[in-house]
Amino acid sequence: MAAKxxxxxxxxxxxxxxxxxxxxxxxxxxxxxxxxxxxxxxPTGGTWRGRTITPLIKRRVNFALNxxxxx
Numbered sequence: 001m002a003a004k005x006x007x008x009x010x011x012x013x014x015x016x017x018x019x020x021x022x023x024x025x026x027x028x029x030x031x032x033x034x035x036x037x038x039x040x041x042x043p044t045g046g047t048w049r050g051r052t053i054t055p056l057i058k059r060r061v062n063f064a065l066n067x068x069x070x071x
Contacts, residue, residue: 019060023051036061 017027023039025031039061042053051057 014063019057019064022057022060031064033065036065040065
């Protein structure tokens with residue numbers, strides 16, 4: 001039988017401000033939730049405000065939306 005599932009999220013080392021820098025928002029400000037949802041619904045390879053939406057951006061947006069301490 002397999003060992004207990006590893007709690008990977010506690011060990012994850014997110015890069016603070018990486019998504020903000022990619023999207024052109026100030027690092028100290030939160031990115032508004034409607035903006036994140038719009039980017040999430042944009043297909044990969046599409047554009048949002050002149051920026052190409054890559055799989056990495058979509059993963060970071062998904063992570064930002066699912067963080068429990070998001071305001």
